[in-house]
Amino acid sequence: xxxxxxxxxxxxxxxxxxxxxxxxxxxxxxxxxxxxxxxxxxxxxxxxxxxxxxxxxxxxxxxxxxxxxxxxxxxxxxxxxxxxxxxxxxxxxxxxxxxxxxxxxxxxxxxxxxxxxxxxxxxxxxxxxx
Amino acid sequence: xxxxxxxxxxxxxxxxxxxxxxxxxxxxxxxxxxxxxxxxxxxxxxxxxxxxxxxxxxxxxxxxxxxxxxxxxxxxxxxxxxxxxxxxxxxxxxxxxxxxxxxxxxxxxxxxxxxxxxx
Numbered sequence: 735x736x737x738x739x740x741x742x743x744x745x746x747x748x749x750x751x752x753x754x755x756x757x758x759x760x761x762x763x764x765x766x767x768x769x770x771x772x773x774x775x776x777x778x779x780x781x782x783x784x785x786x787x788x789x790x791x792x793x794x795x796x797x798x799x800x801x802x803x804x805x806x807x808x809x810x811x812x813x814x815x816x817x818x819x820x821x822x823x824x825x826x827x828x829x830x831x832x833x834x835x836x837x838x839x840x841x842x843x844x845x846x847x848x849x850x851x852x853x854x855x856x857x858x859x860x861x862x863x864x
Numbered sequence: 865x866x867x868x869x870x871x872x873x874x875x876x877x878x879x880x881x882x883x884x885x886x887x888x889x890x891x892x893x894x895x896x897x898x899x900x901x902x903x904x905x906x907x908x909x910x911x912x913x914x915x916x917x918x919x920x921x922x923x924x925x926x927x928x929x930x931x932x933x934x935x936x937x938x939x940x941x942x943x944x945x946x947x948x949x950x951x952x953x954x955x956x957x958x959x960x961x962x963x964x965x966x967x968x969x970x971x972x973x974x975x976x977x978x979x980x981x982x983x
Contacts, residue, residue, distance in 0.1 A: 740949050766942055773935040773959075781970055784924075787915075788973035791908045798905070814900070821893045824886050831883055859897050863904035
C-alpha cells in the first residue's frame with residue numbers, strides 16, 4: 735500500500751484544541767456521531783428485538799424485560815433522540831444540495847430551527863409511544 | 865482519461881446514491897416513528913400481528929435494505945476521512961459484511977413472523 739491515494743492528507747479533527755466550537759461545525763460533527771451511533775447501536779438493537787420476536791414468546795418476553803431496565807430505556811431514549819436529529823438534519827443537508835439556504839445567516843437559522851424541531855419530534859414520539 | 869471515473873473510485877456515484885438513499889429514507893423514517901409508537905412495549909400477540917400485515921412487513925424489509933446501504937456509505941466516508949490504511953479498508957469491508965448480514969437476518973426474522981401469524 736504505497737499509492738498516491740494513501741499519501742493524501744486526512745481531514746483535520748474538529749474535536750480538540752484546533753478549532754473554536756461553533757454551531758455550524760458542532761451540528762456537522764453531531765450528524766456524523768449520530769450516524770455512527772444509529773449504525774453501531776440503534777439498528778442492532780432493533781434487529782435484536784425483531785429476532786427475539788421471531789424466536790417466540792419466551793425470547794420476546796426476555797427481550798422486553800431487558801429493554802425495560804435502566805440501560806435498556808437509556809439506549810432507546812438516546813436512539814430515538816439521535817434518530818430525530820439525524821432525520822431532520824439530513825433533510826437540512828438535502829435542502830443544501832439543491833443550492834438553497836446556504837448563506838451563513840440561513841445556515842445558523844435552519845440550524846437552530848432543526849435543534850428545536852428535533853426536541854419537539856423526540857418528545858412527541860416518546861410521549862406517543864408510552 | 866476519457867472523462868470517466870475522474871474522481872478515482874466513482875466518487876460522484878457515491879455522492880449521488882447517498883442522497884438518493886436519504887430521500888427514500890424520509891417517508892420510511894416517518895413510518896418507523898409511527899411503528900415505534902405502536903410497538904413500544906407491545907405484547908407478543910400484537911407485535912406479531914403488526915408484521916403479519918404485508919404493508920408493515922414489506923416496509924420493514926425495504927427500510928432495512930435502504931438503511932444497510934445508507935449506513936455502509938456513511939461509515940465508509942467517515943473511515944476515508946479519519947482512518948489511515950490498512951485499517952481503513954479493513955473497517956470498510958467489515959462494515960459491508962455487517963450491514964449485509966444484518967439485512968439477511970432482518971429479512972429472515974420478518975418473513976418468519978409474517979409467515980407464522982395470519983393477518
